[in-house]
Amino acid sequence: MNDKVFTKPIKKQFEFDEEVAAVFDDMLERSVPFYKESQKITEFFTHKNLSENGLVYDLGCSTASLLLNIHRKLEVNAELIGLDNSEAMLAQAERKCEAFGVDIEVKNADILTYEYKEADVFISNYTLQFIRPLVREELVKKISAALKKEGVFIFSEKVISHSPKLNKDLIECYYDFKKTQGYSEYEIMQKREALENVLVPYSEDENIKMALNSGFSHCEVLFRWANFATFIAVK
Numbered sequence: 001m002n003d004k005v006f007t008k009p010i011k012k013q014f015e016f017d018e019e020v021a022a023v024f025d026d027m028l029e030r031s032v033p034f035y036k037e038s039q040k041i042t043e044f045f046t047h048k049n050l051s052e053n054g055l056v057y058d059l060g061c062s063t064a065s066l067l068l069n070i071h072r073k074l075e076v077n078a079e080l081i082g083l084d085n086s087e088a089m090l091a092q093a094e095r096k097c098e099a100f101g102v103d104i105e106v107k108n109a110d111i112l113t114y115e116y117k118e119a120d121v122f123i124s125n126y127t128l129q130f131i132r133p134l135v136r137e138e139l140v141k142k143i144s145a146a147l148k149k150e151g152v153f154i155f156s157e158k159v160i161s162h163s164p165k166l167n168k169d170l171i172e173c174y175y176d177f178k179k180t181q182g183y184s185e186y187e188i189m190q191k192r193e194a195l196e197n198v199l200v201p202y203s204e205d206e207n208i209k210m211a212l213n214s215g216f217s218h219c220e221v222l223f224r225w226a227n228f229a230t231f232i233a234v235k
């Protein structure tokens, strides 16, 4: 279904409710620049770091698109677990996994309090940005603690610049992108308001520092387009 969520006046903050879940795949493909490319890079580095009988967690798996792609190219026996705390998203995820006849575990859980098993790879695609800054680093520490030695955390985020001029231009560049994807100025502005204080992006540098401060020995950018970036952190 096509994303028309912000074509009408919205009075509430952005939520991952039924209305959003029903159009979510279209929303992400049209709202995240090079979404498919960032997914492909994430898939590549997941396969590279996954060992026989290994485990992958996808934090904020939404409709399970990424785990389904990873599953398609699995060359080892591995456990894939997707976590999300939106019932509406999980219903879509289960519907897709069933349709493809795929054995992926999707669980209703809060990624902040979940008790993780030892894993080879953690993924968070555009989810950390929705975690309150006060507890975000704590979560990254929890992730690093649950990873195997040399395990990886691959995460994609919307990012900001601390140069005010550059930040303003990055936002404008992104809004031009959204217009080319068929969103009107009205939809863009309405969503911007709904996301205020809900989606809190860090700069590229702040994301890397957070990873290095949380038990990772190395962190760098795999892919960046204007204000969207994919990072890899190695334990």
Ligand SMILES: Nc1ncnc2c1ncn2[C@@H]1O[C@H](C[S@+](CC[C@H]([NH3+])C(=O)[O-])CC(=O)[O-])[C@@H](O)[C@H]1O
Binding pocket: 016, 028, 059, 060, 061, 062, 063, 064, 065, 066, 083, 084, 085, 086, 089, 109, 110, 111, 112, 124, 125, 126, 127, 130, 131
């Ligand atoms: N505390 C939390 N616990 C569990 N889930 C959460 C929490 N907070 C938010 N979520 C979930 O994190 C997801 C973030 S969307 C991820 C896109 C996906 N990775 C994709 O690549 O398709 C990003 C976006 O929409 O920009 C939503 O499904 C929330 O319900």
Ligand SMILES: O=C(O)C(=O)Cc1ccccc1
Binding pocket: 027, 028, 031, 032, 158, 191, 192, 195, 199
């Ligand atoms: O669409 C936007 O304005 C964004 O910042 C990206 C996004 C994509 C999907 C859900 C929330 C935010």
